Structures are given as structure tokens and as C-alpha cells.
Amino acid sequence: MSLGLFYALVGGGLFALGLAGLILQPRLLGKILAFNILGSGAFLVLVGLAQRGGTPDPVPQAMVLTGIVVAVAATALALALTRRLADLSGAAVLPEDDARAPANPRGPDGD
Amino acid sequence: MAIESVAPLPWLVLLPLAWATLSFLLGPSRGAGIAIVGLLLQAGLVLLLAWQLTTMGTQHHAVGGWGAPLGIDLVADGLSVVMLLMTAAVALPVAIYARAWFVAKPAGAAWFWPLSGFLVAALNGLFLSADLFNIYVTLELLGLAAVGLTAATGERRAVAAAMRYLLATLLGSGAYLMGVALVYGTYGSVSLAVLGGLVESLPVVMLAAGLMVAGMLLKTALFPLHFWLPPAHGGAATPVSALLSALVIKASFYLALRLWFGVFEPLAAVSAAQVLGALGAAAVFWGSVQALLQARLKMLVAYSTVAQVGYLFLVFPLATGTPAEAAAGAWQGGVLQAVAHALAKAAMFAAAGAMILGAGSDRIDRLGGVGARLPLALFAFGLAGIVLMGLPPTGGFATKWLLLMAALETGQWWWAAVLVGGGLLAAAYVFRVLLAAFAPVPEQGRVTGVARSLEWTAFALATAGVLLGLFAAHVVTLLDVGA
Numbered sequence: 001m002s003l004g005l006f007y008a009l010v011g012g013g014l015f016a017l018g019l020a021g022l023i024l025q026p027r028l029l030g031k032i033l034a035f036n037i038l039g040s041g042a043f044l045v046l047v048g049l050a051q052r053g054g055t056p057d058p059v060p061q062a063m064v065l066t067g068i069v070v071a072v073a074a075t076a077l078a079l080a081l082t083r084r085l086a087d088l089s090g091a092a093v094l095p096e097d098d099a100r101a102p103a104n105p106r107g108p109d110g111d
Numbered sequence: 112m113a114i115e116s117v118a119p120l121p122w123l124v125l126l127p128l129a130w131a132t133l134s135f136l137l138g139p140s141r142g143a144g145i146a147i148v149g150l151l152l153q154a155g156l157v158l159l160l161a162w163q164l165t166t167m168g169t170q171h172h173a174v175g176g177w178g179a180p181l182g183i184d185l186v187a188d189g190l191s192v193v194m195l196l197m198t199a200a201v202a203l204p205v206a207i208y209a210r211a212w213f214v215a216k217p218a219g220a221a222w223f224w225p226l227s228g229f230l231v232a233a234l235n236g237l238f239l240s241a242d243l244f245n246i247y248v249t250l251e252l253l254g255l256a257a258v259g260l261t262a263a264t265g266e267r268r269a270v271a272a273a274m275r276y277l278l279a280t281l282l283g284s285g286a287y288l289m290g291v292a293l294v295y296g297t298y299g300s301v302s303l304a305v306l307g308g309l310v311e312s313l314p315v316v317m318l319a320a321g322l323m324v325a326g327m328l329l330k331t332a333l334f335p336l337h338f339w340l341p342p343a344h345g346g347a348a349t350p351v352s353a354l355l356s357a358l359v360i361k362a363s364f365y366l367a368l369r370l371w372f373g374v375f376e377p378l379a380a381v382s383a384a385q386v387l388g389a390l391g392a393a394a395v396f397w398g399s400v401q402a403l404l405q406a407r408l409k410m411l412v413a414y415s416t417v418a419q420v421g422y423l424f425l426v427f428p429l430a431t432g433t434p435a436e437a438a439a440g441a442w443q444g445g446v447l448q449a450v451a452h453a454l455a456k457a458a459m460f461a462a463a464g465a466m467i468l469g470a471g472s473d474r475i476d477r478l479g480g481v482g483a484r485l486p487l488a489l490f491a492f493g494l495a496g497i498v499l500m501g502l503p504p505t506g507g508f509a510t511k512w513l514l515l516m517a518a519l520e521t522g523q524w525w526w527a528a529v530l531v532g533g534g535l536l537a538a539a540y541v542f543r544v545l546l547a548a549f550a551p552v553p554e555q556g557r558v559t560g561v562a563r564s565l566e567w568t569a570f571a572l573a574t575a576g577v578l579l580g581l582f583a584a585h586v587v588t589l590l591d592v593g594a
Contacts, residue, residue, distance in 0.1 A: 008296065015289055022282055028274065035281050042289040049296025060295055063244050067288065070251045074281055077255055081262055081274045088267040095271050 007048025015041030028082045028092045039071045119156040120172040120185040123235040126153055131228020142224035143210040150206050154199040161192050169593035179302050186241040188593030194238040194365055197450045201357045201457045202231050208461050208568040209350035219263035219348035230256040237362050243291045243301040254280035257359045260351040261343045272342035279329055279339040286326035293319035306374045320375040330363035333424055334394035337417045345413035349464030356416045357457035361449045364423050381432040388428030392529040394421030399536035407473045408463045419452045425526050429517040437520040443587050444513030451506030451579055455498035458572035462492035465565040469558045480552030487566040489548050494573035496541030501534045506579025
């Protein structure tokens with residue numbers, strides 16, 4: 001097994017781990033970390049699988065750099081929303097009632 | 112400079128980026144004017160591009176003169192241009208609406224203009240991208256802008272909905288990126304044109320295609336992955352709801368269509384297509400029934416989106432492994448449904464917003480008196496409803512007709528039943544609103560007037576949805592360029 005394929009398999013494992021965490025973690029901070037693990041898994045597959053005979057391919061490296069910038073931006077937004085939600089509701093978890101969307105009869109009127 | 116030599120492709124991305132950045136620099140709540148001017152210019156550029164397409168065929172542009180694989184290529188074919196036209200046709204009236212809306216209701220106004228500019232730039236960029244990775248970047252930009260807009264009112268419900276939306280959209284694009292990684296690892300390219308000739312059914316490519324399509328289903332909110340949509344679309348400020356429901360979910364649908372009938376065509380299995388169709392049918396019924404049960408007007412409209420997304424996915428069983436003529440008709444019907452729904456749903460949210468503003472409540476049972484005080488808004492709502500039901504001569508009818516014909520030609524009558532049943536259910540939830548609005552004003556209630564531009568823009572969008580039916584043949588001709 002080449003080193004590149006090994007990286008790719010580890011990347012696949014991280015992706016699966018992140019996916020499970022994103023769905024199963026109740027806390028938002030846990031979900032955000034899980035998303036970052038999932039993303040790292042995809043990046044590792046991208047650079048690992050693209051190696052030909054041990055020579056790194058520069059194109060996926062550039063893609064991963066772009067991907068990291070995107071992931072940082074997404075993480076920042078997620079953290080900002082989590083803080084706001086924790087300030088408003090006192091807990092950094094997604095409220096249950098908003099998932100099943102029928103309107104909350106006690107909620108405020110208007111838009 | 113001759114008009115033939117103007118290249119609209121890069122400007123369609125740069126222009127919204129420019130006005131978005133400018134309105135950000137101007138400060139909170141500023142920038143409505145430059146946004147509207149920018150969107151007017153954008154509409155002109157798209158029309159120019161459509162004209163170039165019909166006279167000269169598919170348009171290409173190598174950004175910065177580099178060319179793939181080092182640089183980024185932009186390509187506009189018929190499908191791209193129809194999507195760009197849809198974006199321009201919705202974004203301009205919504206911007207005019209938003210300008211008046213935020214005067215009446217300032218919640219969420221602060222960063223609406225920069226974020227909606229980035230949203231439009233991401234949409235245009237996505238529709239013009241010719242490689243899988245650039246599409247990934249635009250998808251993420253689109254998702255982040257859309258989530259920012261959803262959260263902008265800062266209320267608890269909106270922030271929770273935005274958080275849920277963010278997690279769903281990140282998971283969707285994460286799955287897509289994993290697919291891109293597997294495709295690049297296998298073929299050493301992300302160019303749609305190059306991959307088109309290479310893809311064959313290897314297990315790793317099947318996995319990649321499955322991940323990418325699943326990611327797009329989540330982002331398009333196909334039942335049962337729609338959980339994030341109603342709170343986000345129903346809870347955002349009304350101009351944002353219109354943009355999200357009309358345009359943002361269409362981007363991921365466009366990508367599913369592009370991948371399924373393009374790069375991954377050799378893998379497309381009839382059984383998988385039937386599953387997508389079945390999920391679409393379930394979405395039509397579940398979304399419509401939920402819409403009927405909602406107490407709040409905007410939630411009704413949001414669940415109507417869940418139902419209408421279902422029709423989009425009927426394309427897959429009708430155009431996969433079926434005779435070429437029926438498949439072409441179904442494909443055209445699917446794209447037309449995306450456009451018809453964009454216009455009608457933007458109109459419906461806009462009209463609903465005006466009605467809620469007038470009635471002072473978004474509960475459907477308190478809409479009494481709206482029919483007398485805000486007839487134009489209610490008329491726009493009804494007109495948009497007719498488009499969603501698919502009555503002639505609207506864009507919705509052209510759509511349903513094409514899909515119905517394909518269903519009958521390929522002997523798949525059960526999809527025809529979904530089309531007819533869904534239309535009846537849409538009629539039921541639209542009439543529920545109309546009946547409530549024609550009721551007399553409730554005691555202690557008073558319907559106030561709203562800014563005229565709120566009603567007129569809703570009416571213009573709904574009219575565009577109706578007229579689409581009369582010009583469907585032109586749209587289909589445009590779609591055929593480069594297809």
C-alpha cells in the first residue's frame with residue numbers, strides 16, 4: 001500500500017468520524033469540531049489520493065489551501081452564531097421545538 | 112468597442128462583488144441604491160449574454176487569461192444562462208422590495224445589502240463555473256451568505272434556524288468536497304469538460320457520485336432532508352425568505368442536474384432515479400399537507416417550497432434511461448419548474464410579507480380585511496398560487512405539461528398522478544389563505560396600508576411567473592444551446 005493511499009484511507013476514516021459527530025453530538029461546539037474533522041478528512045483524501053508514484057501533485061495542494069480558508073470562514077460564522085444562541089437561550093445546543101417547525105403558539109406575533 | 116466583443120462572463124461575478132463590498136464600506140443599512148443599479152446592470156449583462164448565446168453558441172472565458180488547469184474557466188451554456196436569467200429576474204424586484212421593506216421593518220437591515228450582493232455573486236459564479244472545485248467554493252460562499260442573511264434579524268428563532276441551516280449546508284458541501292477529492296484522485300482533473308469523456312462505473316466513482324448527489328439533496332431540502340428549510344425560510348426577514356426559497360435551493364438543484372445528466376451520466380441508474388422520484392413525490396404530499404396545517408402564513412409558504420422542490424426531482428425518473436425525446440421534454444420541464452417556482456415563490460413571499468405587515472400579525476386566522484385593504488398584494492399572492500398549481504397559461508402549466516407528457520410517453524403514469532394530486536393540494540393551501548384574507552376585519556383588528564412598492568414588486572414577480580408560460584418555447588430554445 002502506497003503512502004498516498006494510506007493517507008486517503010485515514011482521510012476516509014476522519015470523514016466518517018466527523019459525519020458521525022456532526023449528527024450525534026448534542027452540543028454545538030462538538031458539532032463544529034466534528035465539521036472540522038470531516039473537512040480535514042476530505043482534504044487528506046484530496047492530497048493523498050492524488051499522489052502519483054510518490055510525487056505530490058501541486059493542484060490539489062492549492063485546492064486544499066482554498067478549502068482551509070473556506071473552512072475557517074465557516075467555523076468563524078458557526079462560532080459567532082453559537083455565541084449568539086447561547087446568549088439568547090442560555091445553552092449552546094439547538095432547541096428541539098424549532099426542529100419540528102409548526103409555529104410556537106406562545107411565540108411573538110409578527111414577522 | 113463592438114458589442115460582440117464585450118465579455119459579460121467575468122462581470123457577472125465581479126459586479127455583485129463590487130456593489131456588495133461598496134455597500135459594506137458605506138456602513139450598516141446603506142447601499143440599497145447601488146445594489147439596485149448593480150442589479151439593473153446585471154440584468155442587462157445577462158440579456159446580452161443570452162443574445163450572444165443564441166447567435167454564437169456556448170460562451171467561454173479564461174479568468175485572467177490563464178486557462179485551466181492553472182486558472183479558472185467560466186463557461187455559459189443554455190442551462191447556465193437560463194439560471195442566470197432567473198437570478199437576475201428575481202434579485203432585482205426583491206431588491207426594490209427590500210428597500211421599502213427595511214424602511215417599514217428595520218430588523219435584519221444592517222448587513223442585508225452586502226450579504227445579498229455576495230449571495231448573488233456566488234450564484235452567478237456557480238452557474239458559470241466549469242470545474243468541480245470552483246463549484247465547491249461558490250457553493251460554500253452561497254451557503255455562508257445565505258446563513259448570514261437568515262440570522263440577520265438576531266432573534267432567537269432566526270439564529271437557531273440559521274445554525275441548523277449552517278450545519279446542514281456544511282454537511283452537504285462536505286460530502287460534495289469528498290466526492291471531488293475521490294474524482295480528482297481517480298482522474299486527475301476537476302474540469303467538467305474533461306471528466307465528461309472519462310467517467311466510467313468504477314466503485315470509487317460511484318461513491319463519489321453518491322456523495323455529491325446526496326450533498327445536493329440535503330442542500331436542496333428534498334424530503335426527508337428538508338428539516339432545516341421551514342424554520343430558516345419561514346423565520347428570516349421577508350426579502351431574505353424570497354431570495355432563499357426562490358434562488359438558493361435552485362443552485363444545488365442545478366448542480367444535481369448538471370452532474371446527473373452530465374459528468375455522471377454513464378453511472379445514472381434507473382433504480383436510483385426512481386428513488387429520487389419517489390422522494391420527490393413524498394415531498395409534494397408531505398410539504399403540501401404540512402402547508403395546509405400551518406398557523407403562520409410564512410411557514411405555509413415555506414412548506415409550499417418543500418412541496419415544490421419535490422416536482423424538481425421528478426425529472427430524474429422521467430429523463431433517466433427513457434427514450435431521448437421524452438427525456439429531453441422532462442429535462443426542459445424540470446428546468447422550467449425551477450424558474451417558474453423561483454418567480455412564483457419570490458412573489459408569494461413578497462405578497463405574504465406585505466399582507467403580514469398590513470395585518471400586523473403573521474397568523475393566517477388574523478388576515479381578515481387584507482382583501483379589502485391590500486387587494487394588489489392578495490392578487491399577487493393568488494396569481495403566484497395559480498403558477499404553483501400549474502393552471503394555464505402560466506409557467507407552472509408549461510412545466511407540468513412537459514413533465515406530464517414525459518410521464519405518459521414513458522408509461523410511468525404514477526408520476527402523472529403526483530403532478531395532478533400536488534396541483535390540487537397546492538390549490539387547497541392557496542385558497543385557505545385567500546379565504547382568510549377575504550374574511551371581515553377581526554374585532555380589535557385593523558389592517559393598515561403598506562408602501563406601494565411592496566405590493567407592486569410582488570405583483571411584477573407573479574406576473575413574470577404567469578408570462579413564463581407564454582414564453583416557455585423561447586426558454587426551451589435557449590436551453591438547447593450547448594446541451
